[in-house]
Structure formats: structure tokens, C-alpha cells
Amino acid sequence: MSVAATQQYDDNPRRASILTLLMEPTDTSHPDYYHRVVDCQWACPAHTDVPEYIRLIAQGRFTDAYMVNRESNVFPGILGRVCDRPCEPACRRGRIEQKPVAICRLKRVAADHRDDVTKLLPKIPKLKNGKRIACIGAGCASLTVANDLMPLGYEVTIFEQYGEPGGLMRTNIPSFRLPQTVLSEEIGMITGMGVDLRLNSPIKSMRELLDKGGFDAVFVGSGAPKGKELKLPGREAAAANVHIGIDWLESVAFGHVEKIGKRVLIIGVGNTAMDCCRTSLRLGADSVKVMARKPRGFFKASVWELEDAEEESVAIIINRSPKAFVLASGKLTGMLFDQMEYDLDARGQITAERIVGEEFLPADDVILAIGQENAFPWVERNLGISFDKWDVPVIDKITFQSTRPEVFFGGDAAFGPKNIIWAVEHGHQAAISIHRYAQGEAVAERLAPTVNLQSRKMGMHEWSYSNDYTPVERRLMPHVSIKERFKKLNIEVELGFTAEQVEQEVQRCLNCDVQTVFVAKLCIECDACIDICPVDCLTITHNGTENELRPRLKAPAKNLAQPLYVSAGLPQTGRVMVKDEDLCVHCGLCAERCPTAAWDMQKSTLHWPLATAEAASLEARKPKIA
Amino acid sequence: MTFIAKPKVAHPSLPRNALGSTRRDYEGALSTLCAGCGHDSITAAIVEASWALAIEPQNMVKLSGIGCSSKTTAYFVSGGHGFNSVHGRMPSIAMGANAANRALTYIGVSGDGDTLSIGLGQFCHAIRRNLNMLYIIENNGVYGLTKGQFSASADLGTKAKKGETNFQPPIDPVLLAMTLGASFVARSFSGDKEQLVPLIQAGLKHQGFALIDVLSPCVTFNDHEGSTKSYAYTREHYEPAVHADFVPLQPEITVDYRAGETLPVVLHDGSRILLRKLDAAYDPTNRTSAATHIQERMKLGEHLTGLLYIDESQRDFHDINATPDAPLNSLPFETLSPGSKVLEKALAAYR
Numbered sequence: 001m002s003v004a005a006t007q008q009y010d011d012n013p014r015r016a017s018i019l020t021l022l023m024e025p026t027d028t029s030h031p032d033y034y035h036r037v038v039d040c041q042w043a044c045p046a047h048t049d050v051p052e053y054i055r056l057i058a059q060g061r062f063t064d065a066y067m068v069n070r071e072s073n074v075f076p077g078i079l080g081r082v083c084d085r086p087c088e089p090a091c092r093r094g095r096i097e098q099k100p101v102a103i104c105r106l107k108r109v110a111a112d113h114r115d116d117v118t119k120l121l122p123k124i125p126k127l128k129n130g131k132r133i134a135c136i137g138a139g140c141a142s143l144t145v146a147n148d149l150m151p152l153g154y155e156v157t158i159f160e161q162y163g164e165p166g167g168l169m170r171t172n173i174p175s176f177r178l179p180q181t182v183l184s185e186e187i188g189m190i191t192g193m194g195v196d197l198r199l200n201s202p203i204k205s206m207r208e209l210l211d212k213g214g215f216d217a218v219f220v221g222s223g224a225p226k227g228k229e230l231k232l233p234g235r236e237a238a239a240a241n242v243h244i245g246i247d248w249l250e251s252v253a254f255g256h257v258e259k260i261g262k263r264v265l266i267i268g269v270g271n272t273a274m275d276c277c278r279t280s281l282r283l284g285a286d287s288v289k290v291m292a293r294k295p296r297g298f299f300k301a302s303v304w305e306l307e308d309a310e311e312e313s314v315a316i317i318i319n320r321s322p323k324a325f326v327l328a329s330g331k332l333t334g335m336l337f338d339q340m341e342y343d344l345d346a347r348g349q350i351t352a353e354r355i356v357g358e359e360f361l362p363a364d365d366v367i368l369a370i371g372q373e374n375a376f377p378w379v380e381r382n383l384g385i386s387f388d389k390w391d392v393p394v395i396d397k398i399t400f401q402s403t404r405p406e407v408f409f410g411g412d413a414a415f416g417p418k419n420i421i422w423a424v425e426h427g428h429q430a431a432i433s434i435h436r437y438a439q440g441e442a443v444a445e446r447l448a449p450t451v452n453l454q455s456r457k458m459g460m461h462e463w464s465y466s467n468d469y470t471p472v473e474r475r476l477m478p479h480v481s482i483k484e485r486f487k488k489l490n491i492e493v494e495l496g497f498t499a500e501q502v503e504q505e506v507q508r509c510l511n512c513d514v515q516t517v518f519v520a521k522l523c524i525e526c527d528a529c530i531d532i533c534p535v536d537c538l539t540i541t542h543n544g545t546e547n548e549l550r551p552r553l554k555a556p557a558k559n560l561a562q563p564l565y566v567s568a569g570l571p572q573t574g575r576v577m578v579k580d581e582d583l584c585v586h587c588g589l590c591a592e593r594c595p596t597a598a599w600d601m602q603k604s605t606l607h608w609p610l611a612t613a614e615a616a617s618l619e620a621r622k623p624k625i626a
Numbered sequence: 627m628t629f630i631a632k633p634k635v636a637h638p639s640l641p642r643n644a645l646g647s648t649r650r651d652y653e654g655a656l657s658t659l660c661a662g663c664g665h666d667s668i669t670a671a672i673v674e675a676s677w678a679l680a681i682e683p684q685n686m687v688k689l690s691g692i693g694c695s696s697k698t699t700a701y702f703v704s705g706g707h708g709f710n711s712v713h714g715r716m717p718s719i720a721m722g723a724n725a726a727n728r729a730l731t732y733i734g735v736s737g738d739g740d741t742l743s744i745g746l747g748q749f750c751h752a753i754r755r756n757l758n759m760l761y762i763i764e765n766n767g768v769y770g771l772t773k774g775q776f777s778a779s780a781d782l783g784t785k786a787k788k789g790e791t792n793f794q795p796p797i798d799p800v801l802l803a804m805t806l807g808a809s810f811v812a813r814s815f816s817g818d819k820e821q822l823v824p825l826i827q828a829g830l831k832h833q834g835f836a837l838i839d840v841l842s843p844c845v846t847f848n849d850h851e852g853s854t855k856s857y858a859y860t861r862e863h864y865e866p867a868v869h870a871d872f873v874p875l876q877p878e879i880t881v882d883y884r885a886g887e888t889l890p891v892v893l894h895d896g897s898r899i900l901l902r903k904l905d906a907a908y909d910p911t912n913r914t915s916a917a918t919h920i921q922e923r924m925k926l927g928e929h930l931t932g933l934l935y936i937d938e939s940q941r942d943f944h945d946i947n948a949t950p951d952a953p954l955n956s957l958p959f960e961t962l963s964p965g966s967k968v969l970e971k972a973l974a975a976y977r
């Protein structure tokens with residue numbers, strides 16, 4: 001049928017105008033295109049190659065899986081337990097059958113079952129390059145900078161105010177979630193590279209460090225150490241029984257605090273609140289209430305942290321706004337709250353709020369968990385390091401350089417509190433900048449990411465990946481019994497997946513990195529791929545604008561966050577092949593069915609440059625002396 | 627063919643029909659045809675149409691003969707009843723089944739070889755009887771299953787894969803059906819589901835014999851340069867003349883006909899076909915002029931497609947033969963076998 005005839009079938013009255021604004025063929029050579037299809041890797045701040053490590057776990061290659069992780073996220077054992085896991089809400093499997101792949105739990109599997117990796121760690125040159133780098137704070141951001149720069153020959157000194165490295169991972173994340181042994185081992189892999197780790201060495205003056213330290217560059221990884229206050233009547237008088245969450249957790253971690261009252265109120269419902277309430281239960285509290293100002297949909301805590309707290313019988317009380325601390329004979333007896341009521345619109349946004357009453361709740365202790373900020377009392381404000389009107393340092397979002405060229409910031413210190421995996425990625429990027437800076441290169445001109453493609457076709461009906469869709473549901477993490485876990489503060493609650501659970505969970509990954517790659521000129525428009533696709537993501541149709549095209553695809557493409565692939569015009573009719581990337585299960589049936597191999601399944605490998613790649617590329621460009 | 631079965635996973639927003647089923651519930655076994663075969667696309671169109679009509683799978687009867695095309699009845703509506711007859715004999719099986727149980731929906735799938743070579747006689751008589759069924763010919767111009775010999779629908783001058791030319795004139799099933807008095811005659815293309823799906827819906831709802839000749843390229847033996855039934859050649863030489871939209875029976879008719887542009891044809895059960903002429907000179911309700919028109923275009927090497935002829939007023943097999951209204955298996959034994967006295971009385975009438 002001619003193109004004209006195809007068009008006659010479409011009685012869309014808007015077609016005339018649509019035809020003038022056709023979609024351009026998708027540029028799949030742009031490194032973002034195929035990267036984005038791998039939802040988990042795209043969402044991961046450090047771009048961990050998730051499907052690759054899951055396949056390695058499936059093959060029982062735990063050590064290799066661990067090393068794939070370590071390359072990107074540096075702390076697989078730690079992150080396999082406590083990562084904020086932005087990859088999971090992004091995971092494609094979660095759009096197909098609600099629950100995403102247990103990406104984080106599988107990371108722990110690799111870490112728990114790996115062999116000794118000492119020999120696989122980057123080699124540290126004996127001969128140093130003569131450049132000295134100072135890192136302030138031994139949190140994950142600074143440790144990542146050291147991890148990336150030590151193999152390049154830098155001498156890295158880390159100054160840490162406390163007697164142990166690890167930052168909030170050590171002082172705030174409770175050991176029932178993250179065992180000290182796991183933490184120490186992974187930090188040891190970095191300090192063992194020959195880092196000059198100076199414990200109990202707070203930096204009290206940035207000026208002094210810059211003037212007298214003799215460093216070529218300084219990385220500030222001092223975190224966001226200031227917990228927010230709640231200034232309400234009675235706060236001062238009740239001070240003995242009102243605690244700032246992050247400070248209190250720190251005191252618990254260092255053994256300075258060993259018990260708490262029977263009735264505890266936690267103010268705020270973020271992740272710090274979750275750690276505070278669960279820690280309270282382990283220090284003798286028997287009634288713990290988490291007080292939320294707003295309804296459930298507005299909680300800041302991750303779903304899994306809420307679940308874990310509620311499993312331990314923590315009560316979460318909504319619509320209570322703190323009003324005053326109540327005392328009797330100079331001692332805290334409880335708190336007064338306003339009872340709130342909210343009007344929500346169709347999208348669940350609050351349109352109005354009102355106070356409908358008042359409530360008193362008795363308490364022996366109150367813990368404030370309403371947020372943190374970064375603070376730099378030790379950075380003099382006349383060093384050329386600019387701070388904005390909120391007294392936050394001015395940092396370049398890509399290079400992490402401050403307004404003083406040799407000073408870089410990363411982790412919570414850069415843009416306020418985030419999480420470990422972001423701090424790691426900041427560390428990677430800052431390391432690239434520090435390297436370029438120390439080598440006298442422009443900091444902003446860094447390597448761009450690239451993507452390689454390689455066919456997975458092995459033979460007539462053979463593909464070198466497991467392309468069968470396995471309809472198993474997400475496995476549930478086994479926990480230590482409620483009774484048992486409270487016996488000691490540091491009993492890790494999560495037991496890790498069993499072998500059977502691993503075997504099933506790995507099959508849930510859809511291998512989103514095995515991409516559907518299309519060559520328009522080979523297509524004979526036989527419709528075989530369209531008919532076989534189990535999730536209806538393919539359509540051959542006349543081109544249109546994106547808005548007009550999305551609703552008329554075989555399955556309307558409603559998820560605007562997922563791109564459409566649009567081919568060049570097809571040889572026989574000039575129509576286009578459109579793929580909605582949203583729900584492709586990467587089964588490869590389109591490629592399997594295609595008589596002309598217009599579709600192929602090709603594994604994409606993302607090269608996300610780190611300091612080593614940057615160094616290799618700088619080295620390659622150096623003039624060679626004959 | 628594919629060894630990996632299409633997984634059961636489906637698009638979460640897959641629509642449901644009146645029975646609460648999705649399109650996936652109307653699929654069948656895994657196809658063993660060559661990847662890219664037109665027949666598989668027709669299968670997908672049948673799945674779509676059966677789903678849209680919300681046919682109860684157990685009320686569907688799938689009949690076929692022998693050939694790649696005839697294998698496809700296994701690939702849709704796995705909940706239906708199926709019968710693969712010997713080569714070219716599908717119409718007689720359809721006849722018998724239909725006579726016994728008129729309450730079911732009959733769909734026959736055959737090939738150009740199965741229908742126009744060995745089965746030509748049976749095919750003609752099914753048309754004459756106006757048997758209430760949809761008869762689909764998956765027309766690829768070759769005997770696909772036996773490795774690509776010319777069939778009776780091979781065009782003059784078309785070339786086989788190895789190069790030999792066909793010098794025998796083709797039998798055109800559309801013209802043949804029209805001369806035999808068929809009441810519903812259509813032609814379509816496996817690569818055009820927008821046209822094919824509503825035609826299948828209309829054909830399944832038509833009271834009487836509905837023929838759809840579907841050009842269906844054989845990707846392995848007849849998709850080369852020089853073939854007149856390849857994907858490329860078909861796309862260049864096929865011209866939609868009449869588009870048929872199927873409108874199911876609705877409590878209130880809300881469609882607006884845009885007078886002059888569309889011609890509504892009311893089917894027996896009250897559902898409608900909206901005919902939209904794409905070729906102004908063509909009249910799908912006039913058998914003589916339509917046949918002439920088709921022939922003239924054929925001389926130019928073009929295949930007219932769409933719903934080429936329709937006449938809802940013709941009496942079907944059951945009407946002509948005054949068969950009982952209900953399926954035979956629902957009649958009481960005494961009615962079916964009234965006993966020797968009644969038989970004797972009947973025989974006496976002939977003495």
C-alpha cells in the first residue's frame with residue numbers, strides 16, 4: 001500500500017498540521033540513549049552496572065560481581081545493606097509487576113559471598129607523583145577521593161576529628177543495620193592503600209591548612225553535621241531529656257549513651273527518625289511514637305525503613321504539630337501537639353490546613369529528627385571561598401570546585417545532606433577535578449561518557465543472555481526474630497538472602513542493558529515483531545509529533561519519563577518504527593522473529609569515566625619523548 | 627520460527643473486553659512458521675478481532691485443511707474447537723459441523739493451494755450454499771509447506787525463487803466467489819491490520835458465507851525480486867477501494883455517519899458495517915459493476931482491496947433448508963429420532 005493510502009485510513013482531523021512536525025529519528029549514538037534504557041543504572045548516582053553484576057551473581061561469580069560494584073560505588077558491602085537505593089523505584093520490573101528487582105539485597109549477596117579481593121584492588125605505585133592532597137573528614141566522600149587518587153600516585157592525607165573513620169556511616173547508621181565489621185573492612189581497603197589517615201585531628205582553621213599544610217589541593221568532605229533545633233516553649237528547661245537525633249545517635253555509637261526513658265517521642269518522620277526510634281527500643285524504651293506533622297504520603301523516610309520500624313511496633317502518629325514541651329517540677333513530662341487537618345486535591349497536594357484540636361502525649365524523652373544542615377565554623381570567610389546568602393558554599397555542580405581553585409567540596413558538605421551513594425559519586429567527580437587541576441589541565445574539560453554495543457546473537461535461536469521472562473515475585477528479606485534482635489544493640493536484623501532466594505531473585509532482572517537495536521533499511525514491514533512483542537511496545541505507523549504519536553501507539557505510551565524510539569523512514573512505505581521503551585522486557589522476541597535481522601539484541605556497556613580513565617587519557621595525549 | 631514462547635507477561639494497561647478478557651487470552655500455541663510469514667500477522671489480526679467481538683472461546687470453531695496457512699488455527703483462540711481436515715476438504719467438515727450446530731462461530735483458514743488447487747470444488751459449493759462461516763484464504767501464490775511450488779493463484783509472469791516463470795493464468799478467488807453468488811467478498815493484506823481487523827469482525831458477524839482473500843507474503847519462498855506476491859510488490863500494487871469499519875451492536879447508536887461519505891450496512895444481529903469508499907467509482911453493492919471494476923484494475927496489475935461486495939439480504943444455508951433454529955444437540959431425543967411410525971409416514975409420502 002502506498003503511503004498516501006495508509007494516511008487515508010487515519011481520520012484524525014489534525015493530521016495535516018501533524019505531518020508538518022514529524023519526530024526526528026532517534027539519535028541512539030548519544031551516550032544517554034541506551035544508558036537511560038537501563039533504568040537502574042541511569043538512576044544510580046554512581047551508575048553502577050546493575051544488570052551485569054546480577055548476571056555474575058546468577059553465575060555464582062560473587063567476587064566478580066563485587067568488583068563490578070566496587071568500581072562504581074566503592075562500598076558494596078555497606079551499600080548492599082543501607083543504600084538509599086534510588087535504583088529500585090526506577091527499576092523497570094517495578095512497572096511490569098509492581099515490585100522492583102531487589103537490587104540492593106543482591107549487592108549484599110555479592111559482598112557476603114565474595115572471596116578475598118586484596119589482589120584485585122587497584123595497585124598503588126611506590127613512586128609517588130609528588131602531589132599532596134588533603135581530605136577533611138573521613139566519611140564516604142573523602143574515602144572515595146582517596147580511593148580514586150591513591151592509584152594515580154597521589155599522597156592523600158585524611159584529617160578526621162574523631163577516633164574512627166567512616167563519618168555518619170560509623171556514628172549515625174546503627175549497627176543493627178550496618179555491622180561495624182563490614183564497615184571497617186571496606187574502609188580498610190582504602191586506608192590500606194597507604195592513605196595518611198590522621199584520626200583525632202579536627203581541622204580548626206582552613207586558613208592554617210591552606211597556608212601551612214603544603215597541599216596541592218584540599219577536598220572538604222566534612223558532611224552536614226548540624227541537627228536542626230525545635231525552638232518551642234519549654235525547650236531549654238527540658239534540655240536534659242530533649243535530644244538532637246544525629247548527636248544522640250552519635251553518642252550511642254560511641255557508647256556515651258546506653259539507655260533512654262520508657263516512653264519516647266520522636267519528632268519528624270525521615271530516615272534519622274527511623275534510626276532513632278529503633279535505637280530507642282534497643283536502649284530500654286517500650287513505648288515509642290514517631291510524630292508526623294502531615295499524613296502518610298508526605299513522609300520523608302523510605303518505605304522499607306518505615307516497614308522495618310513498624311514491624312518493631314513503633315507507632316507512627318500523623319497530623320500532630322509540636323506545640324510545647326511540658327514540664328512538671330522542672331522535669332519533662334510530655335509534649336503538647338496541635339491536631340492538624342488537611343484538604344488534599346486530586347493529585348494529593350495539600351490545599352488547606354487547619355488546627356482542629358490539641359493533644360498532650362506523655363514522654364520521658366524526646367528526640368528531634370527534623371533535619372540537618374552543613375556548617376563550616378572553621379572556614380574563614382575571607383579565603384576566596386564564597387558562601388551564598390544562606391551561608392552555603394558556592395560549588396560547581398559538575399566539577400565540585402569552590403571559588404578558590406584548589407579547594408573542592410563533596411558529599412553532604414557540598415549541597416547539604418543526601419546519602420552515601422551520592423557522596424561516593426561526588427567523590428569520584430571531585431577526584432577527576434583534583435587530578436586535572438593538579439596536572440595543570442582545565443577542570444571543566446573532562447571526558448564524556450560513552451556506550452559500546454555488542455550483539456548477543458549466538459546462532460539461529462540462541463542468545464548469550466537469559467531472555468526468558470521468569471514470573472517470580474520479589475523475594476522477602478528474612479529477619480532475626482523480634483525477640484532475639486532486641487537482646488543486643490548490634491544484632492544485624494537482616495539475615496541476607498538464602499541460596500534459593502538468590503537463585504530466584506536474579507532471574508527477575510530483565511537485562512535492560514541488552515538493548516533492542518534497529519536498522520530501518522533492513523525492515524520489510526512484515527509486522528512479525530509487532531505481533532510477537534508480549535508487552536506491545538512496538539508500532540509501525542506514519543510519523544507524527546510526540547504528543548500525537550504517544551496515544552496512538554499499539555499500547556498508548558503514557559509514561560512520559562520514558563523516551564520513544566523513532567526510526568528513520570522504512571523503505572517500503574516511509575512509515576516509522578516506534579518503540580516505547582517503558583515496558584520492554586528485553587525478551588529479544590522481536591529480534592528472534594525478525595526475518596531480516598532489522599532488530600538485534602546488543603549489550604550496551606556504559607563507560608562512565610573515573611579518575612583512572614581521565615589519567616589514562618591525559619597520559620595518552622602527552623607528547624612522547626623518543 | 628521461535629523456540630522461546632511468548633511470555634505471559636503483558637502490558638499492565640491492556641484493555642479488557644465485555645468478557646473481562648485481554649487480547650492475550652485469545653492467543654494460541656507458539657507459531658512454528660518462518661519468522662516474518664504473513665500468515666502470522668493474519669493470526670494476530672484474528673486474535674484482535676475475536677477479542678474485540680468478545681467471542682466466547684468455547685463457542686468458536688476453527689477449521690482448516692493442509693498447508694502452512696492451515697496450521698495457523700492452532701495459533702489463535704486456544705480455547706476454541708479445532709479441526710484440521712485432509713488437504714482441500716475443510717469446507718465439508720465446516721458444512722457438517724455447521725449443519726449440526728448453528729449456534730457456534732465458524733472460522734475456516736486455508737491457503738491458496740488448499741482452496742484453489744485441490745480444494746476448489748469444495749470451496750465453490752460452500753459458497754453456493756451460503757454456509758454461515760468466515761473463510762480466510764492466506765494467499766501467498768505458492769505451496770509454502772511443500773517448499774514453494776507455484777499455486778493456482780500465482781500470477782502470469784511471476785518468478786519462482788529459483789527463477790522459472792509461471793505461464794498459467796491464475797484463479798482469482800474474489801472474482802470466482804462473486805460469480806458463484808457469494809454474499810460477502812473482501813480482499814486484504816497481512817501487512818495492513820487497520821483494514822484487516824474490522825473486515826474479520828464484519829466477516830464473523832455476517833450471516834452467510836464471508837470470504838476474505840488475504841495477500842500474505844511467504845517470506846521464505848516468495849518474497850524475492852520478480853515475485854508478484856512479495857511484501858514490496860504487494861505494497862506497490864494494492865489499492866484500497868472500500869474501507870469497512872465494524873460497529874458492534876450498541877444500545878444507542880451514537881456514531882455519526884457524515885452523510886455521503888459512509889454507507890451503513892446493518893447486519894443480522896443489529897451491528898453495522900460502515901463502508902467508506904476510497905475509490906469513488908466503485909460500488910460494493912452492485913455485483914456486476916464491482917466485478918467489472920475489479921477485473922479492469924487487475925489488468926493494470928492492481929489488486930483492489932477492502933470489502934468488495936456485500937449483500938446482507940441473501941438467504942443462508944439454514945434459511946434455505948429450513949433447519950431447526952436450535953443446535954441439534956439441544957433438541958430432545960424424541961424430536962431428533964421420532965421413531966419408526968413417523969419414518970413410515972414420511973416414506974409413504976414418496977410412494
Ligand SMILES: Cc1cc2nc3c(=O)[nH]c(=O)nc-3n(C[C@H](O)[C@H](O)[C@H](O)COP(=O)(O)OP(=O)(O)OC[C@H]3O[C@@H](n4cnc5c(N)ncnc54)[C@H](O)[C@@H]3O)c2cc1C
Nearest residue numbers: 137139140141161167168202203222223411412418419420
Ligand atoms: C541517622 C542517619 C541515617 C542515615 N542512613 C543512611 C542510610 O541508610 N543510607 C544512606 O545512603 N545514607 C544514610 N544517611 C546519610 C549518609 O550517612 C550521609 O549522606 C553520608 O554519610 C555523607 O557522607 P560524607 O562523606 O559527605 O559525610 P559524613 O559521613 O558526614 O562524614 C564527614 C566526616 O567529617 C568529619 N569532620 C567534620 N568536620 C570536620 C573537621 N572540621 N575536621 C575533621 N573532620 C571533620 C566528621 O567527623 C565525619 O567523620 C544517614 C544519615 C543519618 C544522619
Ligand SMILES: Cc1ncc(C[n+]2csc(CCOP(=O)(O)OP(=O)(O)O)c2C)c(N)n1
Nearest residue numbers: 693694695713737738739740768769770771
Ligand atoms: C492429498 C494431499 N496432496 C498433497 C499434499 C501435499 N501438500 C501439503 S501442503 C500443500 C500445499 C499447501 O499450499 P497452500 O494451501 O497454499 O498453503 P501454504 O503452505 O502456502 O500456506 C500440498 C500440495 C497433501 N498434504 N495432501
Ligand code: SF4
Nearest residue numbers: 040091092509510512
Ligand atoms: S530489571 Fe534489571 S536491568 Fe532493568 S532496571 Fe531492574 S535491575 Fe536494572
Ligand code: SF4
Nearest residue numbers: 533584585587588590
Ligand atoms: S525485547 Fe522486543 S519483543 Fe521483547 S519486550 Fe522488548 S521490544 Fe518487545
Ligand code: SF4
Nearest residue numbers: 523524526527529594
Ligand atoms: S520483524 Fe523485522 S522486518 Fe518484520 S516488521 Fe519487524 S523489524 Fe521489520
Ligand SMILES: [Mg+2]
Nearest residue numbers: 737738766768
Ligand atoms: Mg500458499
